[in-house]
Amino acid sequence: MAPPKLYVGRKIRELREANNATQSAFAERIGISTSYLNQIENNQRPVSAAVLLALAEKFQIDIAEISKGDGDRLLSALSETLSDPLFESYTPNLQELKLVTQNAPGLARALISCHQAYRRNSEQLASLDDTIGRAAVAEPTPYEEVRDFFHFVDNYIHELDVAAERLSGELGIGEAEAGAALANHLESRHGVRVARAGADEDIIRRFDARSKLLFLNPYSPAATRNFQTAFQIAELEMGEQAAALARKAEFRSTEAFEICKIGLYNYFAGALVLPYQLFLAAAQGLRHDIELLATRFGASLEQVAHRLSTLQRPGLKGVPVFFARIDRAGNITKRHSAAKLQFARFGGACPLWNVHQAFEMPGRFIRQLAETPDGVRYLSIATEVTKKGGGYHAPHRRYAITIGCEISYAKDFVYADALDLTNRAAFEPIGISCRICERTNCPQRAVPPLKRRLSVDHNLRASLPYSMI
Template structure:
């Protein structure tokens, strides 16, 4: 089933124009390379002619940009993020419309990203200020943690997380240099007769290649000044301590992570420098993110893992068994299979906690994932909490008609044993409904019948579904009224409900 274009999504013409200018090409010069007339290219750049598949492939090769990045997904994500940002109550007095946002993203994407940067900083400062106020109330004399909060105001890890998330998204969660480094280290491990799926082989490699000893130890009790320990590296003693309460898969991953820092640290630093993450918390968090990427690439070799994913039709539990890895680790690795010449299904992935906070977000499927706060409560990533450890499948559609196939399941993070600290999270993984049949979980579902799709939104404040019984907030882009004598699906009723709803001054 072909995916419908979002009705308010930006078109590809302005991006072609930007790429042409970035490569210092005139319209005539690019038209000659594409073997079309300059007038025809001009119409394409102004969205007055559709771009054919052969031309799209030529442009992808000419500008060295993957087809899925050259197409509308990147602009659509930016558009969705800006719409979400403008849904904040601080913008209520401004009549900013959908068309305004679309024009901003098309004409000046850097300005749109600058707006997002300001909004991210606002959310970070707001969160810090609330924490500061709470601490002041608990500590009126200004002692204790208050000074530390003041010192850290505006420099929290939230903004760093946004920067790193944007970097991963901009690279389609694929880093070829780290894949190559992982292949090199895997060959080195093989020369000593080991396999990366063996704790002994990983430990031996750390010892032989880096003179690092590995001890599996009982985690510290988390007393005063002592945080619970999962992994701790002592550079001077060349000693790596890993909690023995972790599962075998988690212990292997922690060893692979340390190998990443020691064997591929220079490559990681180079990539961060190229992406503009040169210092501060963003760089530190970026090192962690790329070391995690390397660890997954080391333990789950690209070609072999992708082949087994296709053979099993993305049966995650079967892949867990074959590769001796955790559910989240398998899902995350599936989102990185974006090598241009050998791609997996373009997926999205998100992780939420019981409070609805999104702690991990990435999308190649086209599904807009909120940047701050929670997503639509109709998403199965939330209902998964009602059926722990069971995979929930859902075929759903957004108000603009785009449809997605998604699975979700809870996972428990933490150690093994009585008294171990644990955290319950939900992992969501999905794709455009066109790819649903490539996943075993779609068997038996009506993926070709839009009338049976679950109706979802992105987030309440920017959702058009006025008849939603789970609406928590009023929409910022639609007219609504609160009628004391009529109770509709929610307190926020569209004018003329149930017959129709109106938009303020046209579409926003």
């Protein structure tokens, strides 16, 4: 099969403008005609391998970085938006969608935001009963704004990641017990001591700035206490950087701004207890065995799985994986994908996905070979995790977490051992969300796809009470 044509006109144009070069001067430097460069920049012609090599030689760029698609996340979100019946008179093909996301990403995001506002407004109007007459504000919630912020920065924050790795090296984290090193740093640099929270306090962490005491729940797992100590270090040392990053996002509300800062502190904490290059090397050496990585770094399974999804440092990337956390009701409470698989922004996850089975088999790792409607195949691993904070009477929060990768990377995972990766029949068909899945014969379908008409035969009943036409 011929490789896909590469249209990266916007990136080429940005590179030229960053070097303050005219089209003629830039074209001459890489050995092509001005007209060819103009066609490349306007995505009228694909970029050739020879041009990529010339760009790498003349401008010291990373070929893999410039040839990477201009945003699977944005493409997926735009595709889902345009699947709404609101746009039933227009069905763009994949090439049209790619041209928009590559050439006008700002316009694509604006359309997605407008559609989100439309959906919220529609849902509010549909649910109005005794509240008729009240003003309905069709704006994203602060949590949704922050979720999208991390989603579209690839869940990798370079400034924080590098700073956390530098501090981690100074403290010897990854080579020595993290809890003591973090607590000692907190006290020696900031005069803050770690203390045990009272037995009557239902908390995970509480910081008293006046007494300079960080109270931690003594019944929390060590990995949780270490992470919360790292979080406190982030808040004390990275406040200005986090605020600057959050301001750049131009959130609509103060709540979103503050939630984003919390998210950035969490990011720093994760990068501090799981330093990038040390963790990446361990992940590769242990073939992404989550249990061994958790033991190696004194972290939780969830912390390790989440960190694997952030290994997107330019020039030093890990395997592109997807990661999600799901509660027992099927709500996706955390999500990120560096792979082609993108989670639905509305609705629940596919019921055929193995992550749902994790609640039925706690303590086990469930493997699944899966194929999405676009023909891409994946290795998916899921397990149940329980978060405890006390004894018998304390509430236990249960989640299922999942990570996975495209099948071309499966051999880098210990979980692929003994699976027949070459047998296409071994791959189970899954979707992203029923509302946008085009599979016509799925016995687990919850709702019809938005853009398909239905046919109802009163004399025939299969697993679904309708067929799609």
